[in-house]
Amino acid sequence: MTPEITIAILMTVVGASTPILLAALGELVVEKSGVLNLGLEGMMLIGAVAAFAVAATTGSAWLGALVAMLAGAAAALIFGVLTLTLTANQVATGLALTIFGVGVSSLVGAPFVGMTVEGLGTLFPESLADDAWGRILFGHNPLAYVSLLAVVLVVWFLNRSRAGLILRAVGESDEAAHSIGYSVIGVRYLAVLFGGAMAGLAGSCYSLVLTPLWADQLTAGRGWIALALVVFASWRPWRLFLGAYLFGGVMTLELHAKAAGLSLLEPEFLAMLPYLATIAVLTIISLRRSGARAGAPACLAKPFRASA
Amino acid sequence: MNGVAPRLALSGVTKRFPGVVANRDVAFEVQPGEIHALLGENGAGKSTLVKIIYGVLAADEGEVLWDGAPVRIANPKAARRLGIGMVFQHFSLFDALTVLENIALGMDEAMGRAELSARVDEILETYHLPLDPMREVHTLSVGERQRIEIVRSLIRTPKLLIMDEPTSVLTPQEVERLFEILRQLASEGCSILYISHKLHEIQALCERATILRGGEVVAECDPKIETAKSMAELMIGADLKEVERRAGNEAGEARMTVRGLSLPGEPPFGVDLDEVSLTVRAGEILGIAGVAGNGQNELLAALSGESLAAKAAMIRIDGTDAGRLGPGARRRLGLAAVPEERNGHGAVPEFSLADNAVLTARHRLGLVAAGFVKFAEARAYTERVIRDFSVRTTGPGASAGSLSGGNLQKFIMGREILQAPSVLVVSQPTWGVDAGAAAQIHQALVDLAAGGAAIVVISQDLDELLSLADNLAVINEGRLSAIRPVAETSIEEIGLLMGGVHGEVVEAQGDAR
Missing domain, CATH: 3.40.50.300 (P-loop containing nucleotide triphosphate hydrolases)
Incomplete structure (x- = not known):
């Protein structure tokens, strides 16, 4: 393999991994607070369409990314009101949110189908990225750097900050946290909003970076992969980072196999791989004794009603 | 001042x-x-x-x-x-x-x-x-x-x-x-x-x-x-009634024997049962002491049939290998069990008392025929439980969740005891129950044993076990100590066992017959 192709592969792997890393990081924080939001895919689609619509009408991709975060958070707020304030079932509400997101993105995106926008481009000037190492270090889209920074920040927040400790405590035992005097619902709202904003940003990655062209269901089920990734990583941000790049790698296999002229496997089979890998990973983890629950917040998906 | x-x-x-x-x-x-x-x-x-x-x-x-x-x-x-x-x-x-x-x-x-x-x-x-x-x-x-x-x-x-x-x-x-x-x-x-x-x-x-x-x-x-x-x-605010014990205690034949029972606990925080052996005889009340979370729940589940043993012969009820039988089959053999958690384990809070009675009494009392529940019989049985155990409730139609903790416990104990089981396993029989009701439950257990049943009482309340049990064992980290007569055991010894200072590992005392 020539260095050219190696670098090309590396670049696409980073591109494919970034959105699932962003979305999964948000979901990890949400789940650490004891809430299971299965609406990741829906929030990502809402983020994607919001980003595209704003970028297409104002011409500013950056503004698009910002609005995507707000839109994702707004969708998460609906989820929060339903599950936290009204204590609806989190699984059902999350699924409904996904269906809602698919519908909204189709509706809002209808006038934009087939249109293109100016994407986010790269963060650093072209001159820095003119040799191999320059490209590897400085040639990525801005969100890739944001996602890496986010991993570090989330690790620091969860393990080092008092707020992170409180968040983990709320996810670990809502009753105990409540009796000590922490606002369980308040903490969970903040976590859910953060998760929504991250999912929205992840969505914008698809419409502003990977394919600056609108098509229906642009995220193509990647939200589900991000969800599985959180379990795969046993709720640890570093493992999440590794997992996201592993899955990103599998996802780009198809492209590169095609480009390299490999016809050993049908492209449809390769396209299926990430999803197969998701199922395989979840099965293996669940088979391990104590595996699936190890690291899982004890109050995950358990609704909390404050009592006197 | x-x-x-x-x-x-x-x-x-x-x-x-x-x-x-x-x-x-x-x-x-x-x-x-x-x-x-x-x-x-x-x-x-x-x-x-x-x-x-x-x-x-x-x-x-x-x-x-x-x-x-x-x-x-x-x-x-x-x-x-x-x-x-x-x-x-x-x-x-x-x-x-x-x-x-x-x-x-x-x-x-x-x-x-x-x-x-x-x-x-x-x-x-x-x-x-x-x-x-x-x-x-x-x-x-x-x-x-x-x-x-x-x-x-x-x-x-x-x-x-x-x-x-x-x-x-x-x-x-x-x-x-x-x-x-x-x-x-x-x-x-x-x-x-x-x-x-x-x-x-x-x-x-x-x-x-x-x-x-x-x-x-x-x-x-x-x-x-x-x-x-x-x-x-x-x-x-009244005179305290002492539990009346029958004098003398000649051990009858073994009604339940457990041999080398090991079971992995439910992750992440479950306790593994490790080579548990015990024998409980007709007329005997065996107390199992221990600090919460040392395998009591796992032991109850293993005895009741909620978790199955690896080999059928590990648990024998009245001479029948029961280790691989589920709760229903064990109930037919004469075993009844009362778990620690009343709401959601011992009873379904949303169900009426009569429905809750059917859930465990259907096998021994034949409350279900050809797939149909015999509502009249179930209701009559529930009324009997309510009357005999003075459960304060509006009637058999009241939901289990509407009863206070002590009253629900009286109902659950009554529901099992009136089925006249040959073996009764009960965890925390008087936890959160007021002194009057506790005395009543204790008396019912003593009477049941006097009638020839074998009873296992798992409790964290040492005073309760000392006043109730004939023999005593301590469970610690999933291991059961040797069984000893209560009369020959001091609180200090029990305390040391509860804290995990094990004496020599002895097979459950006495041979199996």
Whole structure:
């Protein structure tokens, strides 16, 4: 393999991994607070369409990314009101949110189908990225750097900050946290909003970076992969980072196999791989004794009603 | 009085809930450095009263004086600012976090990690508390968990420490350790309000006792002068009925034998059962003592058939291999089981009492025929349970969840006992049940055994086991000690076994027949 192709592969792997890393990081924080939001895919689609619509009408991709975060958070707020304030079932509400997101993105995106926008481009000037190492270090889209920074920040927040400790405590035992005097619902709202904003940003990655062209269901089920990734990583941000790049790698296999002229496997089979890998990973983890629950917040998906 | 104002003085405190008066005109004082007992049965209003003092609830009427000055304690934070610390009966701990993180979470204001760590070490040193700040809570014993709560309170150097039923889950040695700490605190001038219904503990520890019954103060006394019996009668307001034991106890034939039963626990925090062996005979009550979370729930599940043993011969009921039989099949063999958790395990809270009766009595009483429930029979049986066990309810149609804890327990015990099982396994038969009902349940168990049934009672209440059981074993970390006659066993020995100091591993005493 020539260095050219190696670098090309590396670049696409980073591109494919970034959105699932962003979305999964948000979901990890949400789940650490004891809430299971299965609406990741829906929030990502809402983020994607919001980003595209704003970028297409104002011409500013950056503004698009910002609005995507707000839109994702707004969708998460609906989820929060339903599950936290009204204590609806989190699984059902999350699924409904996904269906809602698919519908909204189709509706809002209808006038934009087939249109293109100016994407986010790269963060650093072209001159820095003119040799191999320059490209590897400085040639990525801005969100890739944001996602890496986010991993570090989330690790620091969860393990080092008092707020992170409180968040983990709320996810670990809502009753105990409540009796000590922490606002369980308040903490969970903040976590859910953060998760929504991250999912929205992840969505914008698809419409502003990977394919600056609108098509229906642009995220193509990647939200589900991000969800599985959180379990795969046993709720640890570093493992999440590794997992996201592993899955990103599998996802780009198809492209590169095609480009390299490999016809050993049908492209449809390769396209299926990430999803197969998701199922395989979840099965293996669940088979391990104590595996699936190890690291899982004890109050995950358990609704909390404050009592006197 | 003598110039020094009491640390805490209550007068005329009244708290009403819809339908009940939890506290009526309560008044008492706690002096600086005094260990003061608040004594009463479940439902006497102790918890409501301390919640008022700790700012969790607001009193409807009455006055609270703190060091002589009237105060209004709006919330727990305000209470802590005054210098009131509280150790709850149910700990507010986070299993997956470390001791230090748990302590940090209990603080009102953030403190640097190093500073907090130093302060915790200092407290552990001063009070000789063995506790590793870096351990995760789920690896700790209940006694160690309680120490976390105590450290949480001591970190603010409290002037009044409230202990709510602190010993219900401790081994006798841990209780002794706790008392030393409390005495040391009191000698330093910290007042202690000690809530309990265990009379001998109050006699050992407290200088004064306020006795509550039905939400009112009925007496104030010196527990060192009063006898346990006299305080108990003040507490329940009637003569205490002793359980009538049949004299002499000739062991009948073995009704249930367990041999080398090992079962992995449910992750993440379940306990593995390790080579459990026991025999229980007709007419015998076998007590199983142990600190909570040492495999009691797993043992009950293994005996009832909720978890299956690896080999059928590991559990034999009346000579039949039952290790691989599920709960229904074991019930047909004559085994009945009462789990610790009433709502959701012993009974379905949303179901009526009659439906709940069908759930466990259908096998032995034939309440289901050709797939149809015989409602009339089920109703009649439920009425019999309600009558014989004086369950306070509106009738067989009342939902199980509408009953108070004690009443539901009476119903569940009655439902099993009236099926005349040959083997009864029961966990925590009187947990949270008032003294009158507890005596009634104990009597029913004794009578059932006298009729030839074999009974296994799993309990954390040593007093209960000592008064009820013929033989006793201790479960610790999933291992069961040798079985010994209660008459030949001392509390110290049991305590050591509960704390995990194992004697030589002996097969369950006696041969299988």
